Amino acid sequence: MKHNGNRVALALAALAVVPGLSAQEVAQSTELEQLRERVIELEAQTDDMLQAAVAGSERVADQAVAAHEPDVRIGGALRYNFIHRDFVNASESKYGESGFDVFRLNVDGEVDGIIISAEYRFYSYMHTLKHGWLGYEFEDGSLVQFGVNQVPFGLLPYAAHNAWFGVPYYLGFADDYDMGIKYQREDGPWSLHLAFYKNEELNDPGNLNRYSFDPAVVPDDDQYNEQVNQFNARVAYNFGRGSGCETELGGSAQVAQLYNSATDRSGDHWAAAAHVDTRCGRWSFQLQGLTYDYTPRNPEGVSEDTITLGAFAGAYAIDSQADVIVANVAYNFDSPWERIDQITCYNDYSHMTKSTEGALDSRINTTGCAIGSGAIFTYVDHIYANNMAYFGNGSLAGGGEDRWHSRLNVNIGFYW
Amino acid sequence: MQNLMKKLLLTALACTAAGGAWAQEQLNVVSWDGAYVRSQILGFIRPYEDQTGVRVNVIQYSGGIDEIRRQVRAWNVQWDVVDLELFDAIRACNEGLLEEIDAEQLPPAPDGTPATEDFLSAGLMRCGVGNVVGSTVVTYNTEMLERTPESIKDFFDVSKFPGRRGLRRSPQGNLEWALVADGVPRERVYEVLDTDEGLDRAFAVLTRLKPYVEWWRTGEDAIRLLETGEVSMSAVYSGRVPDAVERGEPLEILWDHQVWFFDVWALPKNGRNTERALDFLHHATSTESLARQANLIPYGPSRRSSLPLVNESMRAQLPTAEANMRSAIELDAHWWSENLDRIERRFERWLERPVQVPRRMPR
Numbered sequence: 001m002k003h004n005g006n007r008v009a010l011a012l013a014a015l016a017v018v019p020g021l022s023a024q025e026v027a028q029s030t031e032l033e034q035l036r037e038r039v040i041e042l043e044a045q046t047d048d049m050l051q052a053a054v055a056g057s058e059r060v061a062d063q064a065v066a067a068h069e070p071d072v073r074i075g076g077a078l079r080y081n082f083i084h085r086d087f088v089n090a091s092e093s094k095y096g097e098s099g100f101d102v103f104r105l106n107v108d109g110e111v112d113g114i115i116i117s118a119e120y121r122f123y124s125y126m127h128t129l130k131h132g133w134l135g136y137e138f139e140d141g142s143l144v145q146f147g148v149n150q151v152p153f154g155l156l157p158y159a160a161h162n163a164w165f166g167v168p169y170y171l172g173f174a175d176d177y178d179m180g181i182k183y184q185r186e187d188g189p190w191s192l193h194l195a196f197y198k199n200e201e202l203n204d205p206g207n208l209n210r211y212s213f214d215p216a217v218v219p220d221d222d223q224y225n226e227q228v229n230q231f232n233a234r235v236a237y238n239f240g241r242g243s244g245c246e247t248e249l250g251g252s253a254q255v256a257q258l259y260n261s262a263t264d265r266s267g268d269h270w271a272a273a274a275h276v277d278t279r280c281g282r283w284s285f286q287l288q289g290l291t292y293d294y295t296p297r298n299p300e301g302v303s304e305d306t307i308t309l310g311a312f313a314g315a316y317a318i319d320s321q322a323d324v325i326v327a328n329v330a331y332n333f334d335s336p337w338e339r340i341d342q343i344t345c346y347n348d349y350s351h352m353t354k355s356t357e358g359a360l361d362s363r364i365n366t367t368g369c370a371i372g373s374g375a376i377f378t379y380v381d382h383i384y385a386n387n388m389a390y391f392g393n394g395s396l397a398g399g400g401e402d403r404w405h406s407r408l409n410v411n412i413g414f415y416w
Numbered sequence: 417m418q419n420l421m422k423k424l425l426l427t428a429l430a431c432t433a434a435g436g437a438w439a440q441e442q443l444n445v446v447s448w449d450g451a452y453v454r455s456q457i458l459g460f461i462r463p464y465e466d467q468t469g470v471r472v473n474v475i476q477y478s479g480g481i482d483e484i485r486r487q488v489r490a491w492n493v494q495w496d497v498v499d500l501e502l503f504d505a506i507r508a509c510n511e512g513l514l515e516e517i518d519a520e521q522l523p524p525a526p527d528g529t530p531a532t533e534d535f536l537s538a539g540l541m542r543c544g545v546g547n548v549v550g551s552t553v554v555t556y557n558t559e560m561l562e563r564t565p566e567s568i569k570d571f572f573d574v575s576k577f578p579g580r581r582g583l584r585r586s587p588q589g590n591l592e593w594a595l596v597a598d599g600v601p602r603e604r605v606y607e608v609l610d611t612d613e614g615l616d617r618a619f620a621v622l623t624r625l626k627p628y629v630e631w632w633r634t635g636e637d638a639i640r641l642l643e644t645g646e647v648s649m650s651a652v653y654s655g656r657v658p659d660a661v662e663r664g665e666p667l668e669i670l671w672d673h674q675v676w677f678f679d680v681w682a683l684p685k686n687g688r689n690t691e692r693a694l695d696f697l698h699h700a701t702s703t704e705s706l707a708r709q710a711n712l713i714p715y716g717p718s719r720r721s722s723l724p725l726v727n728e729s730m731r732a733q734l735p736t737a738e739a740n741m742r743s744a745i746e747l748d749a750h751w752w753s754e755n756l757d758r759i760e761r762r763f764e765r766w767l768e769r770p771v772q773v774p775r776r777m778p779r
Contacts, residue, residue: 077778157776175779242580242646244627244772281627284773330773334623338762341769344777370777374765377778415778 072109072116077102079413087392087405100124101411115143126209126313129201131177142185148201151176152184152193152234153252154273154326155288159350161330162366163379163411166350168326170389170396171318172213172309173271173290177201178230189241191248193234197256200227205261208310215294216310217261222302225294227269230256236275245280258296258307265297275326282333284346288326296320305356306397316389317397321355342372352396359398362387368409379411442471443692447499449476450636451659451713456499456700459709464699470692478634479586481508484684488513491686496693497700499547502538502678503588506753509543515683515690516542523702525721534703536678538749539718544680545701546718548709551654551677551735551744552589554670560648568673571649572597572621574628582641582650585631587763588752589651589675592745594621596673602745609751615759619766626771642667654735655713671740677747678718710734 084096091097103122110116118132133147150157159174160166168174180197199205200214205226208216215225236250251274258267271292278285294307306317330346345368352362368381385391387400391407394400445461447453453474461472475495477483481504487493500508508514519540522531532540539546554571558564560579570577571593583590592605598621600608608614630647632638638652639660649670657669681700683693699705706717707725714733717723723731731737735744 158779161773161777163779242628243578244574279772279775282772332770332773334771335769338765341765342774344770344773346773372778413778 071111072107075106075108075416077104077106077413077415079103079411082410082412084408085405086407096408101413104130121211123312128209128211130211131201140185142183145182145184146180148177148179149182149195151178151197151230151254152182152195152232153254153271154234154250154290155275155277155286156234159286159288159326159328160348160366161284161328161344161346161370162348162368162381162383163370164364164366164381164383164407164409166326166328166348166364166366167324167352167362167388167396168288168290168350170213170309171292171322171324171352172215173273173292173324176212176214178212178214178227179203180230182232189238191234191236191238191250193232195230195232197230197232198228199230205310208313208315210311213309213311215258216308216315218308218310218315221308221315222262223296223298223308224260224262225267225296225298225307226259226261228257228259228266230254230269246278247280248275248277250275250277252290254292258294260297260299262299263297267294267296267298269294282331284328284330284332286326286328289323290326291323292321294320317395319352319354319356319359319397323353324350326350340371340373343369344371345369354398356398360387360395360400360402362394362396362400364388375415377413377415379409381407381409381411383407383409440469440471441692442473443496443689443696444473444475444494445497445499445696446475446477446495448478449634450639451656452635452653452715455655455709455712455715459712460700460702460705463705463708464696467699468695470696472696476634479504481511481513484508484513485511488685493684493687495684496687496689497696498682498684500544500680500682501588502541502544502680502749503747503752503756505541505544505680505682506749507756508682508684509541510753513685514543515685515687515694517545517683517694517697519545521698523698525703525719527721529721531701531719534719534721536718536720538678539680541680544682545697547679547681547701548706548718549676549716549734549736550679551674551715551740552584552651553654553657553674553735554649554672555642555652555654555657555667556649556670557642557645557647558666558668560645564668565649565670566672568593568670569597571670572625574625577649579648580628580630580646581625582630582632582638582647582652584638584651585633585767587759588747588756590622591615591618591759592675592747593651593673594618594625596745597621602673602743605745606748606751609755615762619762622766623771631767639665654733655715658714658733671743673743673745674735674740675745675747676735676741678749 079101081101082098085091105120107116107118115135119130121128121130129148131148133145133149135143135145137143153173159168178197179199179201180195182195184193202210205217215227217224232254234250234252236248238246238248240246254271256269258269273288273290275288296304298304305320307320308315308317328348330344333343335343348366350364363386365384366381368379371378384404384406386404387402388394389396391405392401392403447456457474465472479501487495519532524530525534535546556565561577565577591609595605595608595618596602598617630641632641635653635656638650639656641647642650643665654669657667660667681697683690687693703719703721706719707722710717710726711730714730716734716736
């Protein structure tokens with residue numbers, strides 16, 4: 001700018017020494033003023049042009065690259081299910097069912113240094129924000145996320161390879177999203193997550209139109225518990241990072257208050273998990289052990305043996321104390337077909353042991369393959385479940401039934 | 417009359433004061449990055465600016481002809497001169513995206529040898545004029561390897577030479593190396609690649625290495641991967657290595673089966689600056705300009721007359737030096753110009769294929 005200022009001064013000085021200019025002609029100052037303004041205007045235009053152009057060979061510009069990279073990307077998916085359930089008579093008689101699963105919209109990007117990531121999902125029976133957070137990446141690569149983000153607990157990002165997930169998800173301990181702030185960083189092989197969640201993602205424990213399971217307040221249920229003020233910490237160490245054969249060992253802890261809106265008292269909740277996540281060559285092995293405890297302050301006479309969870313427009317009870325193990329194995333095949341990009345086959349097993357006297361265990365075993373071809377991604381899962389929610393009369397609390405049920409689930413999605 | 421005179425004088429002064437920057441002629445020259453573009457800037461771009469008063473804006477890119485196609489077809493050409501890899505120049509020329517250049521009009525060598533005789537044969541084409549002979553070589557970080565790699569096969573042997581590898585995110589050069597590592601003699605590389613089985617074979621070799629590969633797009637990225645220790649060995653443009661070594665980086669070139677290629681200057685069609693661009697091209701491809709560049713970065717000048725003007729020490733580091741050429745592969749620009757579209761599509765799709773169980777699958 002300095003040279004511009006000099007140029008303006010030069011022009012004005014020149015005007016001052018033009019022969020013939022005298023005191024009488026000061027009356028023409030209006031004209032001079034207009035010219036001065038014009039000079040400044042031209043200077044501004046020149047500056048704009050210089051800013052827009054690359055300033056000579058001293059600087060190397062990435063104009064072409066910058067011009068074509070959008071800051072925010074809109075994506076999404078449209079998915080359908082083909083199902084056969086052996087525990088539903090109509091499904092048996094009709095030789096299966098098919099229908100719309102989900103339509104989702106994603107927004108991911110960065111605006112003025114702030115990262116945004118959001119996903120909204122439309123199901124036939126509900127629609128909800130799956131996640132939506134704003135983030136900032138520090139110079140050391142660490143990241144802070146604020147908003148509805150994934151709770152850092154146990155195996156990440158998912159505790160299963162298949163589309164139906166395993167027991168931890170149905171207890172709210174996998175792919176869970178809550179409203180809060182999370183900080184994550186990596187230091188060589190170490191990774192650390194620290195998070196605080198004020199409450200579940202919708203700040204409305206009575207709203208069951210949600211993606212992930214949380215304690216819920218449900219009509220005709222006397223519990224009225226909601227999970228608030230939750231702290232999470234997750235530490236993991238990665239052996240063999242970048243070697244093509246790596247193993248992550250990690251531990252997670254979660255503590256929270258369990259506010260009861262009927263009694264206006266708060267109980268508490270804690271959970272802990274240890275996991276091993278190995279990806280070696282084309283194999284993947286995942287192991288996880290988790291334990292949790294809910295100590296509610298229910299109204300007088302209301303059992304504290306179970307906690308009501310809700311999501312997907314429904315609710316069910318789970319045992320208030322239980323242990324869960326997860327054992328998953330997967331193999332990524334080298335596709336012999338040019339049009340098939342990915343064939344990953346797996347067997348995911350998870351098992352819940354309850355603390356309530358006489359309560360039956362709950363188990364789920366899923367064998368299947370995930371097949372990717374361009375924008376189309378398909379899961380072919382055979383789910384075999386014993387005493388699981390959504391399978392016959394299965395229950396994640398006491399009672400239920402000691403019967404195995406199966407569900408063949410083909411989920412075909414188009415992702416963009 | 418006096419008033420009119422004053423008005424004219426004032427207007428002239430105002431325009432002079434404000435318009436200095438407007439009057440300067442500009443030229444947009446598109447090239448690569450790092451030590452390479454620096455050698456061009458110091459070797460002949462800055463001298464050209466000094467001689468002509470033209471401001472040369474240097475714009476960075478990393479290959480391909482998509483942007484040229486877009487500009488030319490829209491008649492909105494902002495790139496006046498582009499430094500293209502030869503196979504890209506052939507493709508762009510065949511598509512009619514480049515101005516044809518009359519080699520007879522190029523400046524002769526100082527001894528009067530016509531340009532048509534002075535340039536190396538592949539350095540002159542219908543739409544481009546040779547710039548340098550560049551090369552892609554394997555370079556390794558001496559502090560990260562316990563033993564010294566001796567052949568291109570060692571690059572593909574992660575059990576004998578543990579550590580991650582860096583490769584350019586493009587099929588050119590990588591497929592050739594994969595076949596050589598699999599036992600194909602360099603003379604037969606393109607003959608094998610020309611068959612579906614040969615192509616599958618090359619991709620199969622790359623698939624085995626894929627879990628260990630970091631893919632780079634620019635020459636600077638490749639050097640950075642080595643400098644930061646993210647990879648122990650990487651494909652790099654050979655000329656970038658001495659610059660990094662001067663900065664104290666423990667890097668060493670493995671010349672075995674270097675893949676050498678031509679870069680050419682070309683002018684996109686429908687430009688508004690074509691005459692000036694042609695003038696710049698004549699300057700940039702003169703004997704002296706090419707020699708000055710080769711004295712700043714060890715790439716072979718595409719004119720024979722430039723070579724005697726290159727320092728002895730620099731000549732030994734050129735890809736075209738006899739010791740470095742023993743097992744060299746010439747990148748077949750014509751083959752790639754015909755096959756790049758087809759193979760690049762397959763390559764990009766292959767890149768997306770996981771070779772491990774993905775940590776995250778679509779849900």
